[in-house]
Amino acid sequence: RSADGRLKVRLDAAPGDVKISGRGATVLSYNGGVPGPTLRVQAGDTLNVSLHNGLNDPSNLHVHGLHVSPSDNGDNMFVTVKAGESFDYEYQLPPDHPPGVYWYHPHHHGFVADQVFGGLYGAIIVEDPTPIRATRERVLVISDITLDSLGRIPPVTPSEQMAGREGQLVLVNGQVNPVMTARPGERERWRIVNACVSRYLRLRLDGQELQLLGIDSGRFQTPGDVDEVVLLPGNRADLLVTAVSGTSIFQTLPYDRGGPNGMMGGMMGGGAGPSGQDAQSNPRGFSVATLTVSGDAMTALSAVPEQAVPPDLRSRPVTARRELTFGMGMGGMRGGSMMSFTINKEVFDADRTDTTVQADSIEEWTLTNTSQMDHPLHLHVWPMQLVEENGRAVELVVRQDVVNVPAGGRVKVRIAFDDFAGRTVYHCHILDHEDNGMMGVIEAK
Numbered sequence: 001r002s003a004d005g006r007l008k009v010r011l012d013a014a015p016g017d018v019k020i021s022g023r024g025a026t027v028l029s030y031n032g033g034v035p036g037p038t039l040r041v042q043a044g045d046t047l048n049v050s051l052h053n054g055l056n057d058p059s060n061l062h063v064h065g066l067h068v069s070p071s072d073n074g075d076n077m078f079v080t081v082k083a084g085e086s087f088d089y090e091y092q093l094p095p096d097h098p099p100g101v102y103w104y105h106p107h108h109h110g111f112v113a114d115q116v117f118g119g120l121y122g123a124i125i126v127e128d129p130t131p132i133r134a135t136r137e138r139v140l141v142i143s144d145i146t147l148d149s150l151g152r153i154p155p156v157t158p159s160e161q162m163a164g165r166e167g168q169l170v171l172v173n174g175q176v177n178p179v180m181t182a183r184p185g186e187r188e189r190w191r192i193v194n195a196c197v198s199r200y201l202r203l204r205l206d207g208q209e210l211q212l213l214g215i216d217s218g219r220f221q222t223p224g225d226v227d228e229v230v231l232l233p234g235n236r237a238d239l240l241v242t243a244v245s246g247t248s249i250f251q252t253l254p255y256d257r258g259g260p261n262g263m264m265g266g267m268m269g270g271g272a273g274p275s276g277q278d279a280q281s282n283p284r285g286f287s288v289a290t291l292t293v294s295g296d297a298m299t300a301l302s303a304v305p306e307q308a309v310p311p312d313l314r315s316r317p318v319t320a321r322r323e324l325t326f327g328m329g330m331g332g333m334r335g336g337s338m339m340s341f342t343i344n345k346e347v348f349d350a351d352r353t354d355t356t357v358q359a360d361s362i363e364e365w366t367l368t369n370t371s372q373m374d375h376p377l378h379l380h381v382w383p384m385q386l387v388e389e390n391g392r393a394v395e396l397v398v399r400q401d402v403v404n405v406p407a408g409g410r411v412k413v414r415i416a417f418d419d420f421a422g423r424t425v426y427h428c429h430i431l432d433h434e435d436n437g438m439m440g441v442i443e444a445k
């Protein structure tokens, strides 16, 4: 990053070989690594990414969660970068861009799940205007992958596409169950990305003291103590870990997100745990990493100062209301499966605009799920504030860019369309569902 606030990076997407916990694997990667490089920027910066597509399929780049204009050469998932070609992106972060953890991944409709499952993702950090004191920062990108005996990713099956594929291995920064070490009293900052295609993470680190600073672009005024953090596909957590002597398992517990016929819940809930990942010793979940805390204690750092938070949208007048219904129907799915995924009974069409909103409006969206599986809704550019869940008011005030629409349930979110105009999308962040139609086009005017 240069002194004038510009970060220029080149990302080369290509197939290649990496080592996953000592074993050779043929994956897709940015610049030869899984995950790709972490990009660090500040509010007000210009981010220039020169993407080279060395894959055998079309691709492109999306900066998930960044509040950047959808109209210029920025948040543009409609761009096609053909195999062998390059594209230069420029993202202009507004001067008041919220700090936090974001990420990047391909977004070419029809190829997203395969490319993300293959290994194409990386973290973006928007630095705090006033640094929060910590003894160490770790960026932890959690993903999942399945590898056959030759270290290759097997082709996805129609039932995996229907359910949303979950890999047999859960990786942290491209490794299986890495071990991290710390000294007692250290205050670590964990920046966690759920880059899994479909897997919901229910993360625990028993034995350590956890405070949640924020989710996605949302911050809490004062970070609260937590035991557990649920991250839907695409969500991020900004966590403070105060280290306590001993060994703690960073684990993910089962999460029942339902199934297409109500019979696949067990399979997808992660109850059994991926093979070889501590499923026996940890029947309720499985280990994704281990933290060992030992040595001389460090003196405690002072409390985290109050964080700036945007206005609570519950106290702002709603200017428009809208309903989106998430469903599943028969026919029309890629890859020969029988199921298609719809929003308001339509499958994605890039040429159709489904939702038109006025700039400077506050909208309330009612999201209804008529299917028997959860769908995590992601809206580009503008974060959402969850206000109601199955008829119950939500007290937690935070803006996030992926919210869960539970099976057979209904939630309400409020969104401030406060600046940019342009065309972009919302979609289910189970990327198999997105690739199979569960996406709509939104235009702000």
Ligand code: C2O
Binding pocket: 062, 064, 105, 107, 234, 378, 380, 427, 429
């Ligand atoms: Cu993380 Cu539209 O995507």
Ligand code: CU
Binding pocket: 062, 063, 064, 065, 378, 379, 380
């Ligand atoms: Cu996104």
Ligand code: CU
Binding pocket: 374, 375, 376, 428, 429, 430, 433, 434, 438
């Ligand atoms: Cu879905």
